Amino acid sequence: MTRGHKVDGRGPVRGTIIAGLALALTASSLMLAGCSSDKDAFSGKGSPIYPGDGPLPKGGGRYQIGKPYTVAGQRFYPKADPDYDKTGVASWYGPKFNRRMTSNGEWFDMDYLSAAHTTLPLPSYAKVTNLENGREIVVRVNDRGPFVNSRIIDLSKKSAEALGFRKKGKAKVRVQYIGRAPLDDKGTHLAAMNTELHRGTSLNTMIAAADRRTSGGTPTMVAKAEPNKRPASSKPQGAPVTIASLSGQAAAGSGSAGTNAVVQPAGAGFYVQAAAFSDPDNADRTRAQLAPIGPVEVAPLSRGSHTLYRVRVGPLRDAGQADQALRQVVAAGHSDARVIVAAN
Structure with missing residues (x-):
C-alpha cells in the first residue's frame, strides 16, 4: 500500500513521494491479493521507524482530516461523513509496515485493531463487517490508503485475522463510519467499542457508551468471531463468538487475549x-x-x-x-x- 505520502502537507505517510506514485502504481506487484505480499512496491519505505524496543505506544498523534489530494489520477476528498457506509474490497498490511509512523503520527502495530482509509478522519472508529462470513469488528482508522484498484480499506494483520481473511488476502466488506476516536486511548476505549458492538449498541450511541464503560473502570468483554466451520458453498448466516476478558490497559486484538473456543464465565x-x-x-x-x-x-x-x-x-x-x-x-x-x- 502507499500510506506514507505527503498527501495533505501535514506530515509523513508511508511510502515514497507522490511524484513517483502514479508510475509505481502501474507495477504488476500491486495487483496481488493482499498487502502482505513480498512484491509490494511500497513496503517499508519512507516512514520513520519507532526508535525503541518493546511494545509500541498506543494513541498519540493528532486529529487530521486534510485537504483534497490526488493519487494516480484519482482525486480523494477527506471529510467527516457521519453517513459513510460503503461496500467494497478490503486488504491487509503487516510486517513490512510494522512499527512505522502512520499518517497522523501514531505508530502502526500490526497486532492491533487498526486500519487505513483514504478519506475518513484520523483517528476515527469504523465498523467493518466481512460480508463473506458475517464477522464484524470496530477498528481505529489512523492511516491513509489503500490506493490500489477498488479497495476501500486496508486493515492491520490482526484485524484481518479477526475478520477471517488473513490467509485469503482480500475480502468483500462493509465499512461504516462511527465517529472520532480519542487521541490518548491506550487500548481500553477500543476494547470497550468492541464490547458495545457485540452488545448490540447502535453506532450513533456506541462512543458515548464506551466512554461510560471506560470512565467507570468496568472490565471489558470483547467478542470476536470464531472461524466459520460451514462449507464454503453455503450462505453465511452469522458466526459464533469467542469471549476474552480485558481490563486495565489491555487492547482489543492485542494478541494477548482471546481463545479458540467459546468461554463461558x-x-x-x-x-x-x-x-x-x-x-x-x-x-x-x-x-x-x-x-x-x-x-x-x-x-x-x-x-x-x-x-x-x-x-x-x-x-x-x-x-x-x-x-x-x-x-x-x-x-x-x-x-x-x-x-x-x-x-x-
Missing part, C-alpha cells in the same frame, strides 16, 4: 441478541416472532435521555445451542443478531 449464560428498539411495541412483536426458537426476553436499556428495548433469546445452556439459535434468529430476518455472554 462463571455465573453467566449465552444469549442471542436479536435487536434493540426505541418502540416497545416493536420489541413485543419481535419477542412473539422469536418465541418458537426459545425463551425470549425484552429488557429496557437507558441511553441518555431515551430508552431502548433489547430483545434477546436465552438463556441458552451452551455454545452449541447458542450458535443454533443464532442461525434461526438470522433466518428470521435479524441479520445483525449476535451471541453474547451475560449474567443470568
Whole structure:
C-alpha cells in the first residue's frame, strides 16, 4: 500500500513521494491479493521507524482530516461523513509496515485493531463487517490508503485475522463510519467499542457508551468471531463468538487475549441478541416472532435521555445451542443478531 505520502502537507505517510506514485502504481506487484505480499512496491519505505524496543505506544498523534489530494489520477476528498457506509474490497498490511509512523503520527502495530482509509478522519472508529462470513469488528482508522484498484480499506494483520481473511488476502466488506476516536486511548476505549458492538449498541450511541464503560473502570468483554466451520458453498448466516476478558490497559486484538473456543464465565449464560428498539411495541412483536426458537426476553436499556428495548433469546445452556439459535434468529430476518455472554 502507499500510506506514507505527503498527501495533505501535514506530515509523513508511508511510502515514497507522490511524484513517483502514479508510475509505481502501474507495477504488476500491486495487483496481488493482499498487502502482505513480498512484491509490494511500497513496503517499508519512507516512514520513520519507532526508535525503541518493546511494545509500541498506543494513541498519540493528532486529529487530521486534510485537504483534497490526488493519487494516480484519482482525486480523494477527506471529510467527516457521519453517513459513510460503503461496500467494497478490503486488504491487509503487516510486517513490512510494522512499527512505522502512520499518517497522523501514531505508530502502526500490526497486532492491533487498526486500519487505513483514504478519506475518513484520523483517528476515527469504523465498523467493518466481512460480508463473506458475517464477522464484524470496530477498528481505529489512523492511516491513509489503500490506493490500489477498488479497495476501500486496508486493515492491520490482526484485524484481518479477526475478520477471517488473513490467509485469503482480500475480502468483500462493509465499512461504516462511527465517529472520532480519542487521541490518548491506550487500548481500553477500543476494547470497550468492541464490547458495545457485540452488545448490540447502535453506532450513533456506541462512543458515548464506551466512554461510560471506560470512565467507570468496568472490565471489558470483547467478542470476536470464531472461524466459520460451514462449507464454503453455503450462505453465511452469522458466526459464533469467542469471549476474552480485558481490563486495565489491555487492547482489543492485542494478541494477548482471546481463545479458540467459546468461554463461558462463571455465573453467566449465552444469549442471542436479536435487536434493540426505541418502540416497545416493536420489541413485543419481535419477542412473539422469536418465541418458537426459545425463551425470549425484552429488557429496557437507558441511553441518555431515551430508552431502548433489547430483545434477546436465552438463556441458552451452551455454545452449541447458542450458535443454533443464532442461525434461526438470522433466518428470521435479524441479520445483525449476535451471541453474547451475560449474567443470568
